Amino acid sequence: MRSKRSELLVGCFIVLGVVALVYLAVQVSGLAFSSKKDTYQVVARFDDIAGLTNRAKVSIAGVAVGNVESITFDKKLYMALVTMNIDSDVNNIPTDSSIAVLTSGLLGEKYLGISIGAEDEMLKNGSEIFDTQSALVLETLISQFLFKGGDSEK
């Protein structure tokens, strides 16, 4: 009663649906199906992170080497506590390296950039980067500029 052809086409239809879902998951949302890469966690405290989000990239020399795991508020120090995962094959970051909140392009995403220090000791799982630079907030910059301009005129 039911033809082989319609069965085949219904099968193709469902396969097409699954392919579309996988395509959306992998290519569009960047979901990685491969087993999670080995990472180690590093924390850093910032005065102001201004728009940094979870999953933002952590880079050295512009190359992504990890991502932001969580951002919480440190109640004692009134600072932002950022926990990040760094790929474990990048295991030679000196402990005195500095980390800054950067912006890609004028209106782009916020990300973290690590500048390499000179210490012999390397960062391990759970260690902290102490030398941090906060995000540049446009309003603060403008007000600084305005107040300085006012001073020099006097």
Place this chain on the structure above:
Amino acid sequence: MKSIELLGASLLDWLEAVGRAGIFLVQSIFRLPVRFKESVNLLVKQLYSVGVLSLVIIIVSGAFIGMVLSLQGYSILAKFGSEEAVGQLLALSLLRELSPVVTALLFAGRAGSSLTAEIGLMKATEQLSSFEMMGVDPLRRVIAPRFIAGVICLPILSLIFSASGILGGHLVSVEWLGVYDGAFWSSMQQSVYFDTDIMNGLIKALCFSVVVTWIAVYQGYECVPTSEGIGKATTRTVVLGSLAILALDFILTAAMFGDF
């Protein structure tokens, strides 16, 4: 006095219709054909006519909507020097809003109307009553496979719509307008989350599929069995279905993405 009476009567009529439709829905879901093999056969036939035959219109309109979105988005984003964000714009608007809604509207027009007309004609030519005469429950034999096929098909079609829209948008913005390929994908991947964006879009499509198919099979089953009645029922399917989709979309969007 008369007008108040009329108001009351119309409200009662409406409530009665909603109640009948609800009972009808529950009955048709829980009365699949008894034998597994037979129900699979009926379901495959309906999946073919509801899903596979709607594939072309979904792929073509998805590709065109993606292309138009890229063109429009590019011309505005280029003013701010951030053309790369066109990937983000395209993916978010397609996944969250356009692909479930437009797929459901097309589905109401393409598959819903044909379901209503088919069932209505079965009723007009007394095929439904002859099923009853033979001791076969028409809800079980005719309505249930159509309803379930519709509910399965719409979310799949919506996924295919999104994928084809993103490919169409990629064609226009990268190949034609010259947005940098890597930036197009990376801006998309940074802003799209699988569990919030893709999954919420799928949940939306699932809600729409239940409502649209329900309206379509109910209108066909309850239509006046004349040629005029079938015509009216088909029109009502498309109109009520589209209105229900748009209203439900607002509610779902407010619940999923509105921060309050």
